Amino acid sequence: MISRTARGRTLRVAAAAVLGAGGATALYTLNEAGGGYAFVLVGAVLGALIALGIDLYRRTARLTEVRISIPQFSELTFVVNDDAQRVSWQLFVESVTRVSIQRLEDDEGLIREALTSLYGLFSTTRDILRAARPSAPGEGLTVEYLAVNLLNRELRPFLSKWHPRLREFESAHPELPEADWPYAAECRSELRRAQAHTREYVIGFARLAGVRDPELMLGATGRDPAV
Known part of the structure; x- marks a missing residue:
């Protein structure tokens, strides 16, 4: 059974990945450059990393x-x-x-x-x-x-x-x-x-x-x- 904390962390990572992918897609559309799917993938990864960084900050901050x-x-x-x-x-x-x-x-x-x-x-x-x-x-x-x-x-x-x-x-x-x-x-x-x-x-x-x-x-x- 997944704990409430684990579920919350997973949802934050997923939401950040979606936001990152959306941002990368928008950037691709604006630039009308080739290799657009690469932009989406990079954006998703960056969004997930940002979420993980925020989660780590939440654990260590306010000590x-x-x-x-x-x-x-x-x-x-x-x-x-x-x-x-x-x-x-x-x-x-x-x-x-x-x-x-x-x-x-x-x-x-x-x-x-x-x-x-x-x-x-x-x-x-x-x-x-x-x-x-x-x-x-x-x-x-x-x-x-x-x-x-x-x-x-x-x-x-x-x-x-x-x-x-x-x-x-x-x-x-x-x-x-x-x-x-x-x-x-x-x-x-x-x-x-x-x-x-x-x-x-x-x-x-x-x-x-x-x-x-x-x-x-x-x-x-x-x-x-x-x-």
């Missing part, structure tokens, strides 16, 4: 520099254009609407629910990156860099450690509540840390997308984690 701070890094400088802002907005919306960044106190909720939500966030982030075009080259980091680091530095290590342990307990003791899991307190502590770090990445997505005051949208998740 915005954004500086953000995230866990394990000092302040980083990113460059974003309209496409990168749209991807950042998608990542922000998918993240902020999940329980994965909602702080889980010792007497609240279920670890299993939080782990499932984190898995969902991992999969969705990967799908969004797969569907998006790579950012155009620029003098800074990209939204892909931020998203991949969220997956590989925060979500993957936590899930790889705790998901198998919890699943083993659930399989061995299906009759016991999750609170009886010997590692429950330790897991919750590390979960809060992972949630706090994930939250900073989510704020980073918001800033790249141009969202004002993303902390207000996150609400109660802004409480400091117990580490």
Whole structure:
């Protein structure tokens, strides 16, 4: 299935080719020179090249520099254009609407629910990156860099450690509540840390997308984690 962006780019190229061909035909008619079809062909090619150049300009123009701070890094400088802002907005919306960044106190909720939500966030982030075009080259980091680091530095290590342990307990003791899991307190502590770090990445997505005051949208998740 062709994406809306690809269809739009194809239509722009085709329209430019037609315009170029029309211009070349008019030039040929005015000059009444031989080899008129060559003029038409050259005009079509030039029109298509112009359209491609405009498309490239649209991807690289209006670059915005954004500086953000995230866990394990000092302040980083990113460059974003309209496409990168749209991807950042998608990542922000998918993240902020999940329980994965909602702080889980010792007497609240279920670890299993939080782990499932984190898995969902991992999969969705990967799908969004797969569907998006790579950012155009620029003098800074990209939204892909931020998203991949969220997956590989925060979500993957936590899930790889705790998901198998919890699943083993659930399989061995299906009759016991999750609170009886010997590692429950330790897991919750590390979960809060992972949630706090994930939250900073989510704020980073918001800033790249141009969202004002993303902390207000996150609400109660802004409480400091117990580490």
